[in-house]
Amino acid sequence: MTDRERRWAGLMQAAxxxxxxxYERLLREIAPAIRVVVQRRLTRIGAPAAECEDIVQxxxxxxxLKRQSxxxxxxxxxxxxxxxRNKMVDHLRRRGRRVEVPVEDFADVLAAPEERPGTEAADVERHLAQLPEKQRDVLRSIAVDGSSIGETAERMKMTPGAVRGALHRAFSSLSARLRTDG
Structure with missing residues (x-):
């Protein structure tokens, strides 16, 4: 395990x-790392680099949503x-591309063990119901329905930046609620 992975694991445990x-520090550290890897992979397969930020988000x-797993x-x-890797493949498949991305492009070590069962659907709905309507609709569109930032912006008649802002506020609100519930 690299020093970076040890640091990330420690931050995730604390989170x-x-x-x-x-948790905020972890997200700030991993976002640029994810961005670099995704951008490199998009370039390698000839996909538009503009799709990178949607995949990172x-x-x-x-x-x-899966951090407890x-x-x-x-x-x-x-x-x-x-x-x-899975989000990149999902994103590109929604665009109608056949995608084969080798796992070794994304990992220096063996694949992660099988995930534990995630949050129940009722818990997700309960938490979503506590959000303001626009934040709830954006989060549901992206996280539950699997829409991209661009698709959500178009459907909700918002700019992609406004969607990202609403998504960030929804995350912040949910994170604060989950900390107080836990």
Missing amino acids: LAGDGAA ETLLALH WRTGDPLGPWLWTIA
């Missing part, structure tokens, strides 16, 4: 224990890179 500052959203004794990297 899961309720340390919001550690989808990956961060999935990480947020990470096993604290395991390295964070394989788990994270698997999510990033």
Whole structure:
């Protein structure tokens, strides 16, 4: 395990224990790393680099929603890179492309172990119901329906930047609520 992975694992453990500052630091550290890997892969397969930010946001959203499934004794990297790879493939498939992205492009180590069962649908709906309508609609569109930032912006008659802002506010609100509930 690299020093970076040890640091990320420590931050994730602290975040899961309720340390919001550690979670914010983790997200700030992993977002640029994900962005570099995704951009490199998009370039390699000839896909538009402009799709990178949507994939990064989808990956961060999935990480947020699935963070409880990470096993604290395991390295964070394989788990994270698997999510990033899957989000990239999903994103490109929605665009009508046949995509084959080798796992080794995303991980330096073995694949992450099988995930534990995630949050129940009723819990997701309960948390979503606590959000303001626009944030709830944006989060549901992206996280539940699998729409991209661009698709959500078009459907909701918003700019992509406004969608990202609403998504960020929804994450912040949910994170704060989950910290107080936990």
